[in-house]
Amino acid sequence: MSSSSLLELRGISKTFASTTALSTMDLTIERGSFVSIVGPSGCGKSTLFNVLSGLIQPDGGSINLEGRDVIGATGHVGYMLQKDLLVPWRTVLGNITLGARLKGKVTAEDRDQAKGFAEKYGLGDFLNHYPSALSGGMRQRVALMRTLATNHQLLLLDEPFGALDAQTRFEMQQWLLQVWRDTQRTVLFITHDVDEAVFLSDRILVMSPRPGRVVDDLAVNLPRPRTLETLVSPAFTEIKSKVLHQLHHERAL
Amino acid sequence: MTKKKLLLNIFGPILSVVVLIGIWQAIVVWGNVAPYIAPKPWDAINAVTSNWSTLAPLTWWTIKETVYGYLVGALLGAFLGVVLNKIPLMQRVLYPLLILTQAIPIIALAPPLVMILGFGVMPKVVIVAWIVFFPVTVSVLDGLNHVDKDLMTLAKVFGANSLRRFVVLEMPAAVTQLFSGLKIGATYAVTGAIIGELAASSGSSLALYQRSASGSLDAAGVYGTTLIMTAIGIVWFLLVVGAEYIATPWQRRSTARQWRRGAKPVVTNN
Numbered sequence: 001m002s003s004s005s006l007l008e009l010r011g012i013s014k015t016f017a018s019t020t021a022l023s024t025m026d027l028t029i030e031r032g033s034f035v036s037i038v039g040p041s042g043c044g045k046s047t048l049f050n051v052l053s054g055l056i057q058p059d060g061g062s063i064n065l066e067g068r069d070v071i072g073a074t075g076h077v078g079y080m081l082q083k084d085l086l087v088p089w090r091t092v093l094g095n096i097t098l099g100a101r102l103k104g105k106v107t108a109e110d111r112d113q114a115k116g117f118a119e120k121y122g123l124g125d126f127l128n129h130y131p132s133a134l135s136g137g138m139r140q141r142v143a144l145m146r147t148l149a150t151n152h153q154l155l156l157l158d159e160p161f162g163a164l165d166a167q168t169r170f171e172m173q174q175w176l177l178q179v180w181r182d183t184q185r186t187v188l189f190i191t192h193d194v195d196e197a198v199f200l201s202d203r204i205l206v207m208s209p210r211p212g213r214v215v216d217d218l219a220v221n222l223p224r225p226r227t228l229e230t231l232v233s234p235a236f237t238e239i240k241s242k243v244l245h246q247l248h249h250e251r252a253l
Numbered sequence: 254m255t256k257k258k259l260l261l262n263i264f265g266p267i268l269s270v271v272v273l274i275g276i277w278q279a280i281v282v283w284g285n286v287a288p289y290i291a292p293k294p295w296d297a298i299n300a301v302t303s304n305w306s307t308l309a310p311l312t313w314w315t316i317k318e319t320v321y322g323y324l325v326g327a328l329l330g331a332f333l334g335v336v337l338n339k340i341p342l343m344q345r346v347l348y349p350l351l352i353l354t355q356a357i358p359i360i361a362l363a364p365p366l367v368m369i370l371g372f373g374v375m376p377k378v379v380i381v382a383w384i385v386f387f388p389v390t391v392s393v394l395d396g397l398n399h400v401d402k403d404l405m406t407l408a409k410v411f412g413a414n415s416l417r418r419f420v421v422l423e424m425p426a427a428v429t430q431l432f433s434g435l436k437i438g439a440t441y442a443v444t445g446a447i448i449g450e451l452a453a454s455s456g457s458s459l460a461l462y463q464r465s466a467s468g469s470l471d472a473a474g475v476y477g478t479t480l481i482m483t484a485i486g487i488v489w490f491l492l493v494v495g496a497e498y499i500a501t502p503w504q505r506r507s508t509a510r511q512w513r514r515g516a517k518p519v520v521t522n523n
Contacts, residue, residue, distance in 0.1 A: 053410040075412020085404045089425045089501070091509045101421050102413035133507035150411060 006031040006186050007052075007154060011061035014047050020211035021047040024061070027205075027214070029188065031153070034180060036189045036197035037205045038243060044212020045190050049156050052188070053077050065154060075103070078147035078155040078185075082162040084139040086131040092118065092142050093127045099150040110149070117145045121179060137168040144176065148183060158190045173199055177226060194247070198240050199226055206246045216246040292473035300477035311459045312481055318374055318446040319485060322381020326442075327435060330386035334393025334427075355387050359445065363452030372456070377449030384445040385438035392434025396427030429504070432497040439493040443486035 007029040014022040022044040037045045050056045054074035063071050070076050086095045096114040097106045118124050161169045191197050197204050206216040220239055222230055230236055274294045281293050337344050366376040400423050408418045450460035466474030
């Protein structure tokens with residue numbers, strides 16, 4: 001395992017009944033990188049997340065995260081879904097510290113850290129609010145803060161902005177990049193939106209179903225920080241076109 | 254809640270009760286209803302206050318039966334709800350039995366209870382608990398069955414064990430449902446106590462007092478006793494609503510109360 005790699009998958013596979021959800025997969029993720037996964041439904045991206053998070057046991061292979069074998073274990077990744085899954089009876093502060101509560105008691109340090117995150121990323125005035133008082137975008141921000149507050153290096157984000165309107169979504173993408181840069185976490189990001197994948201990522205994995213596998217691994221060498229200008233640059237369009245061709249490759253033939 | 258809404262919440266119910274009493278008064282006075290058939294509202298109230306030294310201990314007994322029975326029923330009901338949710342096998346074994354308990358006419362339950370428990374407080378407590386536990390069990394079971402599956406998955410990914418998932422997520426998630434069962438139970442509780450008193454009292458009780466008032470054509474006494482029983486039911490229901498109000502602030506507030514630990518004052522628009 002090289003010093004810069006955070007996560008290494010070797011020969012990971014998973015079959016449900018007669019369906020190969022994930023055929024033998026090798027994957028290395030660099031520490032601090034932002035990697036998106038795109039692909040049609042059934043391509044195994046959710047299975048991959050479930051295996052990484054420890055929800056399901058792969059049929060074989062090894063997963064090495066920061067030098068530890070984590071197969072079948074839980075509690076080693078931050079995880080966030082399209083649904084914000086905020087609990088209505090806890091305040092914003094209480095939701096951000098939910099991970100700590102689920103592991104035991106919320107300490108003063110947990111609370112201070114949560115406040116620090118919230119204040120830095122535009123939620124400082126809402127610490128004492130219940131989620132019902134927040135907009136969809138705000139709720140996703142709280143959900144991401146909750147994910148960060150688990151203090152895991154690897155964050156698995158499964159279409160976190162899928163339910164937001166286009167404008168809020170773009171704001172959230174820029175905000176996510178800022179958070180990612182500041183906190184130096186490693187992000188694995190599932191999305192159906194190719195623009196989103198190109199805009200955010202250092203690297204895009206294109207997956208394909210039957211059997212679920214990675215069919216392309218593209219580097220995104222667009223300069224950072226990324227802005228509105230990035231979206232209309234020729235380089236952006238070129239990468240987007242590559243991803244789209246790869247995604248629709250099989251159907252085009 | 255705005256001031257206007259609060260005033261409406263307090264004075265609305267008062268107004269409707271006043272109107273109801275007015276209608277009662279009007280029917281008795283203008284309809285020339287004989288006093289042994291229906292008293293004027295004031296006479297009914299008078300029948301209570303003038304006999305209060307007799308009625309007070311009886312009322313106190315009924316309150317005790319109602320409250321003890323309710324607490325036993327609520328605790329048992331919540332416990333059964335959790336058991337049914339956590340042990341799927343129990344759902345098949347216990348559920349038919351639970352239905353069976355509710356199919357037995359309550360009034361028919363009294364004689365065997367008297368044989369077993371005598372004429373004291375116990376048979377009434379059992380009858381009240383018998384009535385109250387069922388809606389609580391059903392509501393708790395329903396609440397626990399509808400906890401967001403994705404939320405539980407998230408908790409698993411975060412490394413939470415099943416006890417923590419239950420305490421931190423499932424229990425509070427079921428609280429809203431729990432209170433709907435508790436409120437239904439609260440309206441039935443006093444009815445259970447009175448049925449118990451009718452069927453399983455040897456000496457004096459509110460129910461027997463009413464029966465003897467009825468026997469002596471004392472309409473004011475009959476109505477007055479009904480008023481006491483109703484008041485017990487209403488006050489108990491309001492206490493449960495009050496408990497819900499305190500226990501579930503997120504349902505009506507946008508921010509947590511300021512005295513909470515870690516909270517800081519926040520100005521809010523709504």
